[in-house]
Amino acid sequence: MHESTPCWNRELEFMAPDQLRALQSDRLCEVVKLVYEKVPYYRQKLDDAGVKPQDIKGVDDITRLPFTTKEDLRKTYPFDLFAVPMEQVVRIHASSGTTGKFTVVGYTDRDVDTWAEVMARTLAAGGTHRGDLVQNSYGYGLFTGGLGAHYGAERIGASVIPTSGGQTKRQVQILQDFGSTVLCCTPSYALVIGEVGEELGVSFKDLPLRVGFFGAEPWSATMRQEIESSLHAHALDIYGLSEIIGPGVGFECLEKAGLHINEDHFYPEVIDPVTGETVADGEMGELVFTTLTKEALPLLRYRTRDITRVIPEPCGCGRTLRRMRRVTGRTDDMLIIRGVNVFPSQIEEVLMGIEETTPNYVLVVDRKPRGMDEMEVQVEVSEKTFSDEMSRLETLSERIQSEIESTLGLRVSVRLVEPKTLERSMGKARRVIDRRDLGE
Amino acid sequence: MTAIQVSVFLENKSGRLAEVTHALAEAGVNIRALSLAETIDYGVLRLIVDKPLEAKQALNGAGFTVTETEVIAVEMPDRPGGLAGIVDLLTQRGLNIEYLYAFVGQRGENAIVIFRIDNVSEAVSALQGGGVHILSADELSAI
Structure with missing residues (x-):
């Protein structure tokens, strides 16, 4: 049955858990070594915490590492956390921050490649394949949504329509005339497209649209039902943040029962946001990620401030990548x-x-x-x-x-x-x- | 030659107008005339009272946002065409009336109109030039 599960990278998405853990451990050791050698700010941070790269022998040692926070990104604004010279940075994205300063993120060639890979997994999990018309209504620009989905869809070999956001009537027209089979946008915008389409007399059930990938803002199961009944397509949740890579950190499969984390690239932990202690498996807390393969901006134990929990049970789709529950809250008052x-x-x-x-x-x-x-x-x-x-x-x-x-x-x-x-x-x-x- | 109008910001929720009137009653302030302008969310209550200073203090004490505005109070004959003649005097000088409201005085023969005009001194001279009687603050309080 699992052979029929649509996926992009069968080897890694279905990897045996002990093998996956070994891979994560190897990669963790590498990334700690990398930041210690290449990023003075991290060397200082690790020295302050009394941790040497050789102390980290695997993911079991991860709690010895200090957290990285948004504040660290602010202090190193704009490029001081980069682990490579600018000659190797091929892309820079940014998102707005508290003090008017951007959160700046960089990508090497290989990072862009990784990003395309994890977004290809994301889109393929919903059945996207070569021949699909992917209408990408995430904004293109400094925001990672647009280009992230774009590269993932291209990696699959699908035909990307880079509509970017806005101009809803035009979106509806393209959806109808081009026969888009896949839609990428924020969940609230999906509802707007549905409503505007309805006003224009579009019969969504007669359109070839099959699946949508909706993220960049929190949404609910009720909203999924609304989108699905409005657009007559599967509505899947995707998760990501620019600091870690952008969209593609986590994705739902067609089981629609939580988001698989691309944990061969992004190692997840859930902590108590007040004490910083790791919570018991399956308990709610703040989501923390360590990038395992990033070159330009590797981050150790980055506190996302998103509240969720890991779902320890295996998923019906057969993927071994652990799942997280959809994010519904924030640790601070950011909206x-x-x-x-x-x-x-x-x-x-x-x-x-x-x-x-x-x-x-x-x-x-x-x-x-x-x-x-x-x-x-x-x-x-x-x-x-x-x-x-x-x-x-x-x-x-x-x-x-x-x-x-x-x-x-x-x-x-x-x-x-x-x-x-x-x-x-x-x-x-x-x-x-x-x-x-x-x-x- | 101008009068002071007390303006109060009011959210559109029940009971707020009553609170204004109670605060004024407790302060012994008598309302001579009032007008209420409103949007969906809020309104502006404009009051002509016998004691503007006390009124403002009382309303501030009750937590209202209050401002004082210079307005012109004009006495005019209470008959058809009375207002038209006065408005003509102002428009002939190119003066813009922000708003106005009227009430009938106690004597019943004359009506009193409150004008809010940006250029107050120009308006006063226009009205006086036309022989219109402008009420002083004292006269207005004494009505």
């Missing part, structure tokens, strides 16, 4: 809205630029049934910003809206509220109210 990382501090900065004082605000995130994530920024009206003329108040909220949009690249709605109406707890304003019910 992912329609695939965009949003930090409350960014909103605060925008508001301060307008009011020149620390404003009181609350972010309310919601997702309407069958809708995209929506964020409402509630801003308290101060005597400084208040005008008795309605047109000025309207102008104020429009200005806040447009400045947030240009900072975050995200359209939000703005509501002006009375002072002191915003919830506060323990003397500190509660800045975020997330009403999205992501469920299981």
